[in-house]
Amino acid sequence: MNLTSDQQIFWQYGFVKLNGTMVTTWALMLAMSLGAKLITRKLATDGEVSRWQAALEIIVTGIGEQIKEVGLSHPEKYLGFLGTLFLFVATASLCTVIPGYMPPTGSLSTTAALALCVFIAVPLFGMRQLGFLGYLRTYVEPTPIMLPFNIISEISRTLALAVRLFGNMMSGAMIIAILLTITPYLFPIVMTALGLLTGMVQAYIFSILAAVYIAAATVVRKTKHSPKAEPAPKP
């Protein structure tokens, strides 16, 4: 039994290979892009709005509201990255209802890739907001003694992001697979429903943590110079 879809290898040439994770991810990308393309093909700006458009508007504006609540005042700047994180993880979790489907987020490679993206995106957004030196200065604040701890924090939280998502998703799929062999009728359905819930929660946690990291990186200087502003929440 495969722990992750990485172990389903369809084609390999040296270290280059085509495994189940990548194929599933492409399928999800295709489905999401095509769905978005189809729905946004005829967007109504006046008159009656279609149900699909309304649903997408609710999702997009909901994500924007969440980003704003975290403390990022211009959510549209971060919507592409954070929204895609949420939608990808959520879609990957939702598709667990498809029999034989193994979520790409159940692969540590995928979650590590996503955590890596967050790890790179946080300083990039911070530098864009505060400038290169301004962002680097955040590592030696409040005192330079904190520099190693800040660096450790950056690495450890990235690792935690990857392992948390992987553990949850993989365990969910694994439990269902095991239960199917033991009690094949009703109980796996309940667990699948629970897995759906867990997946959505994990998608929310992953994207909201990423938003919090970005917020911490971008608004730190403001809190220092404007004491009235609320400090950004620390994870």
Next chain:
Amino acid sequence: MLIDWFTVVAQALNFLVLVWLLKRFLYHPILNAIDAREKRIASELADADLKKSEAQKEHDEFQSKNKAFDEQRGALLSKANDEAKAEGQRLVDEARKAADALSERRQEALIAETHDLNQAICRRTQDEVFAIARKALADLSTASLEERLAEVFVRRLGEMDNNTKKTLTAALTASSDPAVVRSAFDLPAEQQATIKKALNDTFATTIGLRFDTAPEQIAGIEFTAGGQKVGWTIASYLASLRKESDEDLNQQTKFAATPQTKTVAIPVAKSS
């Protein structure tokens, strides 16, 4: 090994591609649509506000005009009411005056008619009564009656009051014409002598007398001298009766004619 680094890199790239795809096909179109709708709604709201303010303005203008119109209407109505009342009062007064005049004319006409009718009835009644009386008395009259009449005449001469006596004496002395004794029948000489004697005794003088016969007196004797007259005749009784009956008739006419607006003096029918 749970982590395959090639897969990690590939998934990271996949994720970045997905970010680009979703930006291209999802976020931008949706946000643009929302922005466009928000702009449209904002412009519609602004337009609605403008229209609302215009409507409010028109509403205020209309209300002020309506108020002015109501006031004007009220004033005109009040004026028209006053004029109508005045005109109505004037018409009522005119009608009352006309009715009064008409009533007065009718009253007068009625009175005149009543008067004429009364006169006609009186005349007719008198004529009839007198005709009957005359006929009855004429049938009854005889020489003995004449004698009795002469006696009554003589007695009345004796009962005459002093004023009448003086008046008649003055008339006898003033007139050169002889006094006239008028009777319905020819008086016998004996009675003429009796009368002459009684006259001479009464007035203490010798009176020049002439005896005339006047059948219209029916019965009785009448003495006329210098425009003064004294006598006792059935005709004079009848005349007195007619006068009384005329007065009764006039009284009845007064009650019959009910004057409404003013009392009109009813001329009293005079006896002939």
